[in-house]
Amino acid sequence: MNIEIDLDDPKPIFAQLIEQIKQAVANDKIAPNDPLPSIRQLANDLEVNSKTISKAYKLLERDAVIQSKGYRGTFVHPDAKANCQIDLKEWVTSQFEELITRLKEAGVTDSEMRLTFNDVLTNN
Known part of the structure; x- marks a missing residue:
């Protein structure tokens, strides 16, 4: 190789x-x-x-x-x-896109999403 x-x-x-x-x-x-x-x-x-x-x-x-x-x-x-055929980044991206779409439809702002994401990431 x-x-x-x-x-x-x-x-x-x-x-x-x-x-x-x-x-x-x-x-x-x-x-x-x-x-x-x-x-x-x-x-x-x-x-x-x-x-x-x-x-x-x-x-x-x-x-x-x-x-x-x-x-x-x-x-x-x-x-x-x-x-090696699995693209984890692609899967994660699609998961985030689906979630963000649902959150925006519910009226959640980008700022609220970022703050909450950082809180969840920090606490897990």
Whole structure:
């Protein structure tokens, strides 16, 4: 698997990494249970901050595209091919759009929504 980061791309580096790993899975360039480079190794290879790689790996793990096996390393999840087709951001956006439409129909102002959202987010 060859990962290339484009520093001129407006897309954040972690998003480029996620996209390329998902494409590699979808195109069978990496298979379930294949090992991935460590965070430190990939950060060194790509010459980016290890926190950027860590963020991408955490999001890929959340989406069950990769899995961490502790000290043994990080591997492609057995169900990665199916899971890499899921776009969580798209789903979250549609959920918010539906909720905001209902709230506006009920007469709730943008300010009230923002304040309430911040309160709920802070308290959960």
